[in-house]
Each structure stands twice: as structure tokens, then as C-alpha cells.
Amino acid sequence: MGAVIEIEGLRKTFNSLRRGRRTALDGFDMLVESGQVHGFLGPNGSGKTTTLRTLLGLVQADSGRMTVLGESAPDRLPTVVDRLGAIVESPQFFGNFTGRRTLSLLATAGGIPSTRVEEVLEQVGLRDRGDERVKAYSLGMKQRLAVASALLKQPELLILDEPANGLDPAGIREMRDMMSDLAAAGATVLVSSHILAEIQHICDHVTIISRGRRVVAGPVSDVLAGFDRGEFRVRVDDPARAAELLRAADLAVDERGDHLVVADLDDPIQISRTLGEQGLWVRELTPLTPDLESVFLQLTDTEPHPDAPRQIDDPVRLDDPVRLDPAGEPQVPAAVPGRIELGTTTADDEEGARE
């Protein structure tokens, strides 16, 4: 599989009079290979949008090396722009135009055959609503229209920043199906999100970023397997006694009210045998497999706050080297040989551009 996106040691610091100096990217690395549906995960403010904007030349990096479809980015992006579709900032459409007319105009402007309009409307599930004005579209329909506009040129690579934002569960499901269809048709998709369950369903690969650094990357199944602590939920009539017996058998037991969680287990037979031999019959013995949500929380150490978005202030936990990058810690590369120095941005208007 060839690399479709390569990012090495990307750094970006924003300077603003109001908020001072902020390091958005602190030596970030990412590799997306051809045919992947690659999830780009991180808490709010971890650097996802800055990465994508930098990759597309919308923000200038301080340093780092990037390639897109084999060409160095952003300087050589114009040579691959026809093979690339991206929705990084919500595109604005004319509310009085219909979806179909909007796409027709974009197709004409881009020299794309008008037959593509019907194809992309179909692909994003808007064919029956194509003659309604955009101002009457729901947020989800506007998102789909945006995706349709990016699909007009049949891109090999589609980059979507938080495409599920603001969508209801049905809209999220449709977006998910659409991405699966695109991948099945051979496209590579990079999708950033903080909706972890969705990423787990949609994506085959994942990169998790925290505070501007990559904390883990790889196939979703490998990342999850790396966090499998061999835990089992155990229900018995007398959990306190069961806990005692299991501890006496050298097992790590956590009492959780009406059930126990036993960790670091190779074979659950150890539980049923230990308890059965003492006349305690097991009612439930369920393996607890990690999901992306728990992996994400462990890596970024950001328990969601009931009334607030995810927090980013806590330190990244680095106590388990096997679960992190090969170096055993979030990557903070020193000088990368041959890295292109792109110059430093020290403009207060960066702040203005964002707000």
C-alpha cells in the first residue's frame, strides 16, 4: 500500500496578543495509506483542524515535512488538487440555489461533465431533494451537499473534518454508509472526529492526537488489542466471597457493586474453576473488550465533563509503553533530516482568521 498522506514532525505555534503563544502542533507525525478509511481522533483543541489546514496550505507550518498523493505539500499541491477532495471549513452555499443547481455550477466551473451531478447526488442520498433550495436544507443535508461537491471530481483522497458535527443519529449513519461506499469504490478517506464510537464503526485505521502530538496510530483492531487487559465481568450470588476466593488464587479482582471485574486473565476457566470448586456458581462471565472511547480517554486522559466539552489540560499518561508509538511515548521528533523548514507565522490575524 502506498502512502497517500505523510506528515513528519509538524510544528505550528500561534502567537496572539490576546491569548499569547499556543503550540497547536508539537512535532506531529501521521501516515495514511492508500485505500484506508483513516480516523483522526483527538479532544477539542488537540490540533486536528490545524493539521488538516496546514496540509492543505490554509495555514503555514513552522516546520515539518508533508506529502499528499506523493507530492510535497503544500508547495506541490496544485499538481494533485484534481485528485483530492477536502471539506475542512464548512463551505458556504447560496441559499436561494437548489442543491442540483449548486452542483451544476460547480461542475461547470471545474470543467467536470454534468453527468457527475446526478451521480454525486445519488451517492450522498440527495437525489430526491436536489430541487429544493439549499436554505431549506437541514444541517445534515448541507453537509451532504458539501461532500457531494467534493466528490464531483472523483477524488482518490477525501479529507473530511468533523463531518458528523451537528448531525442527528440518522444523519451520522448515512454519513458512515457513504464513507464505507467510497472506500469500497477504492477511495482513501481521512476523517477527523471526536465521535469515537462512530470512528470505530467507520474506520479501519486510526491516529490519535493529543496536545499536538501523536499518541497512537495503527489499525483500529491492533490499537484496541493493545489495550485489552484480559478483563472479565463476573456475576455470582455472593460477590464478596467470590472476590476473596479469586484473590486467594492470585487473581486481580475489582469489586464493582453487584459484580466483579477480574483483570490480566489468560483463560476464564481460572475463574469458573476457582469458584465452582468452592460451590459458588458463576451466573455471568463476560469478556470486557476495550472500545475506542476507553482507549482515547486513557491516552488523552480526558474524562468528559458532564457540562463541558472534553478537557485538554490533563497530562498524557505514558505509563504503558507497549500501547504507544514504537518509541514508547508520544512522538516528539528531534530534527528530521531533510525536513523542509517552512518559516514561522507570528501573525495575530491567525486568531482573527479563526474567529
Ligand SMILES: Nc1ncnc2c1ncn2[C@@H]1O[C@H](COP(=O)(O)OP(=O)(O)OP(=O)(O)O)[C@@H](O)[C@H]1O
Ligand atoms: N487561528 C488560530 N489562532 C490562534 N490559535 C489557534 C488558531 N487555530 C487553532 N488555534 C489553537 O491551536 C490549538 C489546536 O486547535 P485545533 O482547532 O487544531 O484543534 P482541534 O483538534 O481541531 O479541535 P476541535 O475538535 O475543537 O476542532 C488550540 O489551542 C487552538 O486554540
